Amino acid sequence: MSEISHIPVLLNETIEGLNIKPNGIYVDLTLGRAGHSSEILKRLNKEGLLIGVDQDKEAIEESDKRLSKIASNYKLVKSNFVNFEDILTSLNIDKVDGVLMDLGVSSPQFDESSRGFSYRYDAPLDMRMDVEQKLTAKEVVNTYSEAELRKIFYEYGEDKYSASIAHNIVKSRAVKPISTTFELVDIIKRSKPAKELKKVGHPAKQIFQALRIEVNNELNVLKETLGQVVHHLNSHGRLAVITFHSLEDKIVKKLFKELTVVEGNRTNFPLVREEKDYILITRKGIRPSENELENNHRSASSTLRIIEKK
Numbered sequence: 001m002s003e004i005s006h007i008p009v010l011l012n013e014t015i016e017g018l019n020i021k022p023n024g025i026y027v028d029l030t031l032g033r034a035g036h037s038s039e040i041l042k043r044l045n046k047e048g049l050l051i052g053v054d055q056d057k058e059a060i061e062e063s064d065k066r067l068s069k070i071a072s073n074y075k076l077v078k079s080n081f082v083n084f085e086d087i088l089t090s091l092n093i094d095k096v097d098g099v100l101m102d103l104g105v106s107s108p109q110f111d112e113s114s115r116g117f118s119y120r121y122d123a124p125l126d127m128r129m130d131v132e133q134k135l136t137a138k139e140v141v142n143t144y145s146e147a148e149l150r151k152i153f154y155e156y157g158e159d160k161y162s163a164s165i166a167h168n169i170v171k172s173r174a175v176k177p178i179s180t181t182f183e184l185v186d187i188i189k190r191s192k193p194a195k196e197l198k199k200v201g202h203p204a205k206q207i208f209q210a211l212r213i214e215v216n217n218e219l220n221v222l223k224e225t226l227g228q229v230v231h232h233l234n235s236h237g238r239l240a241v242i243t244f245h246s247l248e249d250k251i252v253k254k255l256f257k258e259l260t261v262v263e264g265n266r267t268n269f270p271l272v273r274e275e276k277d278y279i280l281i282t283r284k285g286i287r288p289s290e291n292e293l294e295n296n297h298r299s300a301s302s303t304l305r306i307i308e309k310k
Contacts, residue, residue, distance in 0.1 A: 010299065028040065034052065038070060041074055056129055097237045149166035169187055189203055278308065278309055
């Protein structure tokens with residue numbers, strides 16, 4: 001793999017928000033190219049431990065090279081982060097002091113055309129985070145029913161032309177299979193009115209997002225993983241989550257509110273006060289600074305939320 005740079009999003013805000021203890025155990029569930037993990041490892045002493053998790057084999061290999069130049073007190077695991085509890089068990093660990101989840105697709109995955117994540121490169125329709133899994137975007141596009149495609153595009157992509165796009169995909173694949181990103185982009189463009197094509201932003205962005213979420217089962221995996229993580233935080237341990245679109249952010253915001261906000265009514269509030277086990281560190285999601293937006297356009301849609309176990 002060629003060396004492709006990746007700028008970690010909201011780096012300073014995330015590292016500060018994790019409130020790192022030098023002898024603590026920290027888990028980066030979205031290792032990528034170790035942008036965040038490198039800074040975590042620098043702040044740990046020999047008693048501390050960094051655990052990096054990624055389902056991308058190349059990410060593991062590149063991160064190992066980078067982290068080995070900093071220190072040796074880290075472990076890397078190739079796995080989907082939904083296996084969080086199994087990973088801890090395999091390492092004989094029950095509680096940790098901090099967990100990071102950066103839910104963006106890493107720059108190398110976008111920039112390496114063969115991965116098929118980007119509508120800007122002509123490549124096979126793939127979009128797998130884990131290249132060893134079976135389901136690809138090509139299979140989704142060519143085998144799902146029109147109704148299933150319409151549902152995915154509308155719910156995961158929030159594209160108001162979902163019905164038209166799904167219909168035209170089914171028509172096109174009846175002639176020949178849709179195999180590449182540009183073939184799909186052409187269909188999407190043909191499915192939208194001229195006024196839409198003139199708007200700022202790529203017309204295929206939402207559909208590609210929807211396919212990526214479906215291929216990698218991202219939203220269901222996120223819900224399940226968050227539920228596991230919060231139960232394995234030490235006292236004062238923190239979970240930091242960086243989201244990149246409203247579907248992810250709603251899931252994180254909803255869970256954090258459930259864990260930290262006391263709901264009351266005229267009958268039981270304030271006479272009965274329920275104690276919550278978690279504290280919301282970020283009352284509002286943290287957004288990138290103007291300086292970061294100038295230097296890293298991919299940070300534009302990112303939001304950081306942090307919660308702490310009491």
